[in-house]
Amino acid sequence: MKNWLFAIIALFVVVLAACSSSNEEKDTANSGVGSDTITYTTSKGEEIEVPKDPKRVVVLYGFVGTLKTFGVPTVGADAWSMQNPEFDEYLKDAIEVSNEEIEKIVELEPDLILGLDTVENADKLKEIAPTVLFTYGEYSYLDQIVEVGKVINKEQEAKDWVADFEKRAVETGKEIKAKIGADATVSVIENFNKQIYVYGENWGRGTELLYQAMELEMPAKVKETALEPGYYALSSEVIADFAGDYLIVSKFEEQDNSFMDTAAFKNIPAVKDGKMIVVDANRFYFNDAYTLDYQLNVFRKAFLE
Structure with a gap:
């Protein structure tokens, strides 16, 4: 009788441990801890698995300077960004691309693609790499920087940058008005x-x-x-x-x-x-x-x- 009771208790302990382990794995997957990805949730509620530490980003419009600021490598960028002399050093090894040049983007082997939702071939882009497309003007210009920060796993750095920039900009504005x-x-x-x-x-x-x-x-x-x-x-x-x-x-x-x-x-x-x-x-x-x-x-x- 005692042996039977001990067997039941032992089985119960094993089941509890297995459940606990399963829940921990599930929590870890949801939080991104211990994995190579994080989940970015768009304003429309879409959940996109993006790399925790992106190394090969393709930018199809407008976000190159934010990636540069937060030290995230860009391997392909839109024509406007490539023409900016301020980005010359940062983009020296990058290739100019557009949303129409699917094969060119594939060759770059990106781990993340950023752009606006007005691009064509969005479905094809999503087959190449995790793709986040923003609506221009949906966020304020500073909130947009924070959103990009979330995508590249630099949310706190982005929030800190925004707070510092706002402070400096407001002070400068006061000085200019005074003059x-x-x-x-x-x-x-x-x-x-x-x-x-x-x-x-x-x-x-x-x-x-x-x-x-x-x-x-x-x-x-x-x-x-x-x-x-x-x-x-x-x-x-x-x-x-x-x-x-x-x-x-x-x-x-x-x-x-x-x-x-x-x-x-x-x-x-x-x-x-x-x-x-x-x-x-x-x-x-x-x-x-x-x-x-x-x-x-x-x-x-x-x-x-």
Whole structure:
């Protein structure tokens, strides 16, 4: 009888141990501890298994500077990123790719693909590697950096960076306002393919920094036309109507910038009074972590020094 009782107890202990072990394995898999992947949950609730320590990332739009800031290698990047001189050293071994060049991406053997959900061939990309595609504007420009941080397993580093950047940007904004006046307006224009654009507060080119972080004023005409859509196309003849007290010109050297040589442009008050700031469009294009830092340094020098 005793032997039978001991056998039952022993079997019960073995079953408990097995259940406990199974639960631990399940918890470990869910948390990513002890595995090579973590789970990123999209805003739509989709769970994507991504590498815990990505080493071969392909970026199809806009996130290269954030990966650079947090030390994550990029092996393939979009044309805009490849044209940014600030990324030359970081991308020296990377290959230019687009979402249409599936075979080229396959050859890079990526362990993670990042981009926007407007790309074509999304299903094919997902067959190559874990693919996370964001909707542009779904997150604020700083929240977007944190989301990318989550994907590359650098969430805390991203949150720390955002907190530090916000502090520095707000302080710089206060200093600039103290110098140029709290009501002074600033506008951002860019010429591309013979079309001039003026920008709102969330379309790169330093707009997030100027209008959101530093809270500088936008001219009424720009607010009326470009704030909601993000940008507005205009002719060279009416730039003066959209120019603020200060004019930021995002300039591509390789484009036709002859409009800047016209009498109409030179007579814009901001231009005539030396309140025009010309920046390199290739360096200013995005709103990733590295580019925001670069923009902040440029604006600090231009406005304050």
